[in-house]
Amino acid sequence: xxxxxSIPETRVLAIASHVVHGYVGNTMATFILQAxxxxxxxxxxxxxxxxxxxxxxxxxxTPAEEIMELYEGLKQxxxxxxxxxxxxxxxxxxxxxxxxxxxxxxxxxAAGKPGSFFWVxxxxxxxxxxxxxxxxxxxQYKALLRExxxxxxxxxxxxxxxxxxxxxxxxxxxxxxxxxxTYQIPHIIITSLRMSASGTISPSTTTNPTHxxxxxxxxxxxxxxxxxRLDIPAYPLFFSGTGDMFAALTVPRLRExxxxxxxxxxxxxRSPDDVPAADLPLAxxxxxxxxxxxxxxxxxxxxxxRAVEVLEAAEGRAGLGGGAxxxxxxxxxxxxxxxxxxxxxxxxxxxxxxxxxxEREGEPPRVKFRAEEVRVEGFDGRxxxxxxxxxxxxxxxxxxxxxxxEGAVLVGRPGS
Amino acid sequence: xxxxxSIPETRVLAIASHVVHGYVGNTMATFILQAxxxxxxxxxxxxxxxxxxxxxxxxxxTPAEEIMELYEGLKQxxxxxxxxxxxxxxxxxxxxxxxxxxxxxxxxxAAGKPGSFFWVxxxxxxxxxxxxxxxxxxxQYKALLRExxxxxxxxxxxxxxxxxxxxxxxxxxxxxxxxxxTYQIPHIIITSLRMSASGTISPSTTTNPTHxxxxxxxxxxxxxxxxxRLDIPAYPLFFSGTGDMFAALTVPRLRExxxxxxxxxxxxxRSPDDVPAADLPLAxxxxxxxxxxxxxxxxxxxxxxRAVEVLEAAEGRAGLGGGAxxxxxxxxxxxxxxxxxxxxxxxxxxxxxxxxxxEREGEPPRVKFRAEEVRVEGFDGRxxxxxxxxxxxxxxxxxxxxxxxEGAVLVGRPGS
Numbered sequence: 152x153x154x155x156x157s158i159p160e161t162r163v164l165a166i167a168s169h170v171v172h173g174y175v176g177n178t179m180a181t182f183i184l185q186a187x188x189x190x191x192x193x194x195x196x197x198x199x200x201x202x203x204x205x206x207x208x209x210x211x212x213t214p215a216e217e218i219m220e221l222y223e224g225l226k227q228x229x230x231x232x233x234x235x236x237x238x239x240x241x242x243x244x245x246x247x248x249x250x251x252x253x254x255x256x257x258x259x260x261a262a263g264k265p266g267s268f269f270w271v272x273x274x275x276x277x278x279x280x281x282x283x284x285x286x287x288x289x290x291q292y293k294a295l296l297r298e299x300x301x302x303x304x305x306x307x308x309x310x311x312x313x314x315x316x317x318x319x320x321x322x323x324x325x326x327x328x329x330x331x332x333t334y335q336i337p338h339i340i341i342t343s344l345r346m347s348a349s350g351t352i353s354p355s356t357t358t359n360p361t362h363x364x365x366x367x368x369x370x371x372x373x374x375x376x377x378x379x380r381l382d383i384p385a386y387p388l389f390f391s392g393t394g395d396m397f398a399a400l401t402v403p404r405l406r407e408x409x410x411x412x413x414x415x416x417x418x419x420x421r422s423p424d425d426v427p428a429a430d431l432p433l434a435x436x437x438x439x440x441x442x443x444x445x446x447x448x449x450x451x452x453x454x455x456x457r458a459v460e461v462l463e464a465a466e467g468r469a470g471l472g473g474g475a476x477x478x479x480x481x482x483x484x485x486x487x488x489x490x491x492x493x494x495x496x497x498x499x500x501x502x503x504x505x506x507x508x509x510e511r512e513g514e515p516p517r518v519k520f521r522a523e524e525v526r527v528e529g530f531d532g533r534x535x536x537x538x539x540x541x542x543x544x545x546x547x548x549x550x551x552x553x554x555x556x557e558g559a560v561l562v563g564r565p566g567s
Numbered sequence: 568x569x570x571x572x573s574i575p576e577t578r579v580l581a582i583a584s585h586v587v588h589g590y591v592g593n594t595m596a597t598f599i600l601q602a603x604x605x606x607x608x609x610x611x612x613x614x615x616x617x618x619x620x621x622x623x624x625x626x627x628x629t630p631a632e633e634i635m636e637l638y639e640g641l642k643q644x645x646x647x648x649x650x651x652x653x654x655x656x657x658x659x660x661x662x663x664x665x666x667x668x669x670x671x672x673x674x675x676x677a678a679g680k681p682g683s684f685f686w687v688x689x690x691x692x693x694x695x696x697x698x699x700x701x702x703x704x705x706x707q708y709k710a711l712l713r714e715x716x717x718x719x720x721x722x723x724x725x726x727x728x729x730x731x732x733x734x735x736x737x738x739x740x741x742x743x744x745x746x747x748x749t750y751q752i753p754h755i756i757i758t759s760l761r762m763s764a765s766g767t768i769s770p771s772t773t774t775n776p777t778h779x780x781x782x783x784x785x786x787x788x789x790x791x792x793x794x795x796r797l798d799i800p801a802y803p804l805f806f807s808g809t810g811d812m813f814a815a816l817t818v819p820r821l822r823e824x825x826x827x828x829x830x831x832x833x834x835x836x837r838s839p840d841d842v843p844a845a846d847l848p849l850a851x852x853x854x855x856x857x858x859x860x861x862x863x864x865x866x867x868x869x870x871x872x873r874a875v876e877v878l879e880a881a882e883g884r885a886g887l888g889g890g891a892x893x894x895x896x897x898x899x900x901x902x903x904x905x906x907x908x909x910x911x912x913x914x915x916x917x918x919x920x921x922x923x924x925x926e927r928e929g930e931p932p933r934v935k936f937r938a939e940e941v942r943v944e945g946f947d948g949r950x951x952x953x954x955x956x957x958x959x960x961x962x963x964x965x966x967x968x969x970x971x972x973e974g975a976v977l978v979g980r981p982g983s
Binding site: 160172178181185192207208217221222223224227228229230488491492500 | 607615637641904905
């Protein structure tokens with residue numbers, strides 16, 4: 152009996168970072184999972200006072216042997232019967248290896264019960280062209296991918312893991328196919344792509360995009376990608392923990408969608424080849440994840456804007472009244488800290504949006520999202536069928552629409 | 568804007584243990600606080616795989632300097648503006664000292680803003696005559712009490728801290744008065760007393776009580792106790808984490824009751840002397856806490872009973888079918904582990920009972936609790952008033968009634 156009866160009861164082992172203040176890593180994931188009725192067991196890979204975007208932090212990384220020891224503690228008491236492993240930030244190559252051992256052990260436990268164990272792996276390595284993790288972690292991550300059922304890289308991480316620069320629809324499909332085929336990964340979601348409606352893709356270092364595109368795929372039997380997209384408006388503010396929020400919401404929502412499609416007893420919850428991309432349980436899950444995220448982030452942006460007004464009013468008073476003995480550097484630092492604090496995701500206060508429960512009067516209505524198939528010539532996995540366009544031109548559906556309907560189809564050139 | 572609009576937005580620093588599996592300490596407190604719309608910042612005093620009643624556990628105690636370092640991390644980024652400190656299990660005398668420093672620093676921050684900081688201290692030291700913590704922690708705890716606004720000892724801890732054996736109404740009132748007066752503690756709740764309707768109190772080592780009594784008091788200005796009681800049926804099963812559950816629920820419920828009484832700007836949210844014991848905000852809070860707890864523990868007991876049936880059926884099959892190569896010790900150990908697992912509090916699945924939201928059809932209705940004043944001769948703080956009974960006999964109201972009403976008054980002898 153969970154918070155929403157459509158979500159099956161789910162035991163999740165969540166391995167990620169912990170912060171005392173704010174919402175990233177496990178601090179984000181645990182609440183979200185629990186709010187949606189899942190049991191969340193948290194092994195924390197770091198114990199920090201706050202997230203690193205504050206630019207100052209105290210605390211400690213968890214040594215790999217402590218991660219293993221906690222898992223051994225669960226195992227000796229038969230407490231490791233998890234349905235899902237959700238793994239996120241790991242601070243060292245050794246930690247990645249430890250999590251690999253844990254994942255393989257859970258997989259082994261579930262052998263003989265197809266679909267009874269599912270690994271959602273968020274390969275947290277970097278963003279916008281910058282690596283967060285030590286260089287020696289990347290090969291360890293690649294070794295891990297083969298074990299995962301679903302990975303959630305951003306554009307930068309997808310490029311790193313597929314060794315493919317994503318600049319066009321063709322290179323996007325190439326990268327997705329490489330991930331499906333090289334690492335045998337059944338499901339992939341690229342959580343943030345700088346992609347235009349016509350299919351042009353900007354480098355992952357592009358700042359201030361007006362919207363972000365989410366690309367998902369569940370491999371066909373031949374491991375060709377089955378691509379869908381959804382577009383979301385980008386908020387003008389930088390929020391930490393949104394990737395963790397996406398990953399945590401995806402666990403119950405994908406389990407719900409897979410249960411509804413009768414796939415929980417199927418290895419890796421894979422849909423038959425005749426299910427179109429936009430009808431995949433993965434697409435259904437992402438639609439609901441985005442509905443929650445946009446509502447919670449919208450409320451957070453409004454809260455942060457009010458907090459910034461208060462901050463600026465106080466700064467104005469201090470400037471007029473004098474008496475501020477901070478130098479400019481110190482004032483800028485305080486301002487940055489206050490801004491970071493004000494933009495912590497308001498996930499607790501907006502839990503009703505996680506559950507997609509009744510909306511309140513006076514609030515903006517929640518935006519519904521609808522996935523659209525993306526067809527890329529040479530990657531449709533249906534060699535016998537006619538291509539959608541004989542001229543090397545690509546049809547792609549455009550997402551990011553409110554409500555149902557329209558379904559505009561734009562035409563662009565692969566590689567343009 | 569919190570989950571329930573009657574609960575003010577509350578920033579809580581929770582310092583207690585963390586377990587990967589199950590619900591005790593901060594693992595219990597964080598979810599409860601968040602479910603009720605509070606921001607919960609967790610500093611974890613141990614990192615264990617599971618709670619200790621499993622009789623086997625792996626993990627690590629947090630050294631006192633790491634607790635301090637995490638707090639320093641918050642402080643340097645101005646993230647330590649907490650409304651409430653909730654402190655629980657601490658694994659060493661040094662950890663108690665560290666938490667004392669943190670509490671004093673938070674108190675200092677709030678100086679000049681009466682009522683803006685409140686410390687709920689659960690002096691987790693032992694139960695049923697047995698100490699969990701090193702001997703040298705007890706004097707450290709006593710040094711801490713003076714800083715607290717509300718303490719939540721069980722019978723055994725109340726005896727330890729007050730240096731008073733609680734065997735009767737008079738010794739109960741003496742212990743409460745000692746705690747109010749010696750340590751200047753405004754609010755006290757004894758969370759589990761083995762007390763009969765007539766006021767007889769059994770030793771804290773008494774096993775299998777049929778019910779437990781909760782005794783609360785908010786001191787009058789002269790630091791005399793203002794006692795109320797509530798009785799709850801005891802469940803036949805042992806649940807871990809119920810003390811932590813009580814403490815976590817008390818934070819938002821007391822804040823809600825204090826806000827409703829207009830006391831949030833009053834030092835330590837103290838009620839005027841003319842507020843009768845049973846009308847104290849503390850009594851209102853405990854009533855709601857117990858309503859949630861009984862519903863969640865009732866659902867947990869039902870779940871555990873079903874799990875035990877399944878376990879016994881499986882044992883029966885193993886016994887009949889042979890092939891079990893466990894010796895008796897090993898079988899008993901496995902049985903204990905399975906029982907512990909089955910009796911983890913089902914707090915996530917029953918979050919609606921934390922919020923006291925709508926009940927579901929087919930479920931037992933939630934029991935409402937009502938606090939009743941306990942009057943003990945010589946401790947009524949109203950020297951000028953006539954005593955309720957001139958013969959050394961005590962009037963006490965009996966709680967644990969469903970709904971409103973009746974208000975039976977029993978008569979017992981102090982010290983009997």
